[in-house]
Structure formats: structure tokens, C-alpha cells
Amino acid sequence: MCKESNCEKEAFCLCPIRGIVDVVSKKWVMCVLTSLREDPLRYNQIKKNIGEISPKTLSNTLKTLEHEGLIERNVYGETPPRVEYSLTESGKELQIALIPLVEWVRRRENHDELHTGQKSHKKNQIKNST
Amino acid sequence: MCKESNCEKEAFCLCPIRGIVDVVSKKWVMCVLTSLREDPLRYNQIKKNIGEISPKTLSNTLKTLEHEGLIERNVYGETPPRVEYSLTESGKELQIALIPLVEWVRRRENHDELHTGQKSHKKNQIKNST
DNA sequence: CCGCATCCATCGGGATACTG
DNA sequence: CAGTATCCCGATGGATGCGG
Numbered sequence: 001m002c003k004e005s006n007c008e009k010e011a012f013c014l015c016p017i018r019g020i021v022d023v024v025s026k027k028w029v030m031c032v033l034t035s036l037r038e039d040p041l042r043y044n045q046i047k048k049n050i051g052e053i054s055p056k057t058l059s060n061t062l063k064t065l066e067h068e069g070l071i072e073r074n075v076y077g078e079t080p081p082r083v084e085y086s087l088t089e090s091g092k093e094l095q096i097a098l099i100p101l102v103e104w105v106r107r108r109e110n111h112d113e114l115h116t117g118q119k120s121h122k123k124n125q126i127k128n129s130t
Numbered sequence: 131m132c133k134e135s136n137c138e139k140e141a142f143c144l145c146p147i148r149g150i151v152d153v154v155s156k157k158w159v160m161c162v163l164t165s166l167r168e169d170p171l172r173y174n175q176i177k178k179n180i181g182e183i184s185p186k187t188l189s190n191t192l193k194t195l196e197h198e199g200l201i202e203r204n205v206y207g208e209t210p211p212r213v214e215y216s217l218t219e220s221g222k223e224l225q226i227a228l229i230p231l232v233e234w235v236r237r238r239e240n241h242d243e244l245h246t247g248q249k250s251h252k253k254n255q256i257k258n259s260t
Numbered sequence: 261c262c263g264c265a266t267c268c269a270t271c272g273g274g275a276t277a278c279t280g
Numbered sequence: 281c282a283g284t285a286t287c288c289c290g291a292t293g294g295a296t297g298c299g300g
Contacts, residue, residue: 005161006179014160014228017235025155030144031135037142043262049136054294059263080261097234098144104227105147173282184274189283210281
């Protein structure tokens with residue numbers, strides 16, 4: 001039994017993915033992973049791709065992803081220095097595992113537009129009562 | 131083209147799911163959704179199921195999930211008051227869409243144990259340099 | 261070019277007490 | 281029972297400047 005939600009049928013418990021969901025929900029992780037889908041990229045290429053990300057945040061994001069085994073960091077001892085980031089096998093498999101979620105989101109957006117004429121979700125979450 | 135990560139092939143871009151991933155990554159969302167998988171539950175039943183969650187946090191979590199259309203809130207005008215929460219169709223479909231992710235996590239945990247004798251990920255992320 | 265160091269604002273979430 | 285009100289803390293991420 002999962003001790004976090006006390007669900008009996010552990011095979012169907014969602015709690016095990018809390019860890020990875022914490023990771024992929026970091027603000028820029030999705031964008032970085034998507035940027036690396038095709039080819040290895042260098043730090044500043046990723047930065048330019050995404051645009052508004054600050055260097056510290058990109059740095060942290062890349063470290064987390066490397067630590068999780070989702071991307072690889074390859075250093076080439078050149079001057080000027082050259083560092084390339086690429087997806088690992090695990091990272092590619094993660095993207096595949098996320099496809100059904102992408103499709104679910106797209107379906108939901110379509111329903112929203114059909115019923116209400118606008119996208120209703122995903123903006124304005126409930127905020128803490130301050 | 132996705133403007134967030136500038137990825138050309140929008141069909142494969144992960145950015146669209148950032149919204150829902152933000153939601154499901156809230157600390158207790160997975161546990162709540164799992165708790166509701168079988169039957170409708172009342173506020174304090176969910177609370178007791180999960181155990182350590184604070185009332186404010188559970189309240190906010192439920193509001194967010196309701197706002198996202200993933201759960202339904204049913205009030206029965208009784209004394210003492212009775213409020214039941216249940217999954218909507220959309221909520222059930224979300225859980226189904228997450229199954230590949232659950233399986234990916236399980237595979238990854240198995241690999242970790244085979245190679246290192248322990249679970250290596252999901253603890254100690256890199257923290258901000260303070 | 262690839263970052264790290266520092267400062268700062270914001271936010272999610274815990275603990276606890278209280279109310280309709 | 282089903283929440284709200286209040287206070288508090290740690291973590292995240294933006295902006296900017298510096299270093300190898």
C-alpha cells in the first residue's frame with residue numbers, strides 16, 4: 001500500500017511519479033527538453049532559443065536534468081570553451097512517455113473552445129488566501 | 131512554431147503541457163487524485179487518507195482541481211454538512227494519460243537498483259547556490 | 261563562451277486557532 | 281463537519297555583475 005495516499009492498489013497509484021513531476025514542472029524544463037529533441041545544443045543556443053530565461057535559472061535547470069540522467073553534458077577542451085547538451089536515452093523515453101499527456105491536453109483545449117469559445121483552464125489558478 | 135522553446139515541429143513540443151504539469155506537481159495533487167480514484171470521498175476522509183496535509187493546503191488543492199475541471203464538488207444540504215469530492219471524466223482521462231509516465235518511472239527505478247544497488251534519483255536535487 | 265555569486269521579490273505550503 | 285484566518289519559513293526564479 002502506498003503510504004502517502006493510502007491507496008490499496010499500488011499498481012495504479014500516482015504517487016510514485018511525484019518525484020519526476022516535480023522535476024519536469026520546474027519552470028523551463030519542458031522548453032529545454034523540447035529544444036534538445038533534435039540535436040545537441042550549446043548553452044547559449046539553448047538560452048537564445050528560449051529567450052527570456054536568466055543564466056542562473058538555465059544553469060540550475062541543466063544541472064537538475066543532468067543529475068536526473070535526462071541530459072548529458074559534453075565538454076570539448078577548446079578555446080573558446082565549448083559545451084554541448086544532449087538528451088540521454090532516458091530523456092528521450094521520458095518524452096515518449098509524455099505524449100499521451102500532450103494529446104490529452106490538446107483534446108481538452110479543443111473541448112474548451114467548443115463549449116465556451118475560449119480557453120478556460122490553465123490561466124488564473126486559485127491563489128493562496130493572503 | 132512554439133514561441134516558448136522555438137521548436138519548429140509544434141506537434142512534438144512539450145510546452146503545451148506546462149500548464150497541467152504545474153497543476154499536478156502541486157505537492158499533494160497526485161495523492162488526492164489517487165485517493166479519489168475509486169469512490170467519492172468527503173473532505174475529512176481525504177485528509178485522513180493522506181495524513182500530514184494541512185487543511186489550508188488541502189482546501190487550495192481541491193479548489194485548484196475543481197477549477198481545472200478534474201474533480202467535482204457535491205454539497206448535500208444536511209446537518210452536519212456533507213461535501214463529497216469525485217473525479218470528473220476529465221480527471222479519469224488524465225489518470226489514464228499518466229500511466230505511461232508511471233511505467234517509465236518504475237522502469238527507471240528498476241534500472242537504478244540493478245546498476246547501483248539503490249535508488250539514485252529523486253532525492254537531493256541540485257539546490258540554488260546560496 | 262560558459263557559467264557562478266549576490267541580492268531580492270514572490271509563492272507554496274506547514275502549524276495552529278477559529279467559525280458557520 | 282468543512283473549511284477560513286493568520287503567521288511563518290524555505291525554495292524558486294529574476295536581474296545583474298564578475299571570473300576562468
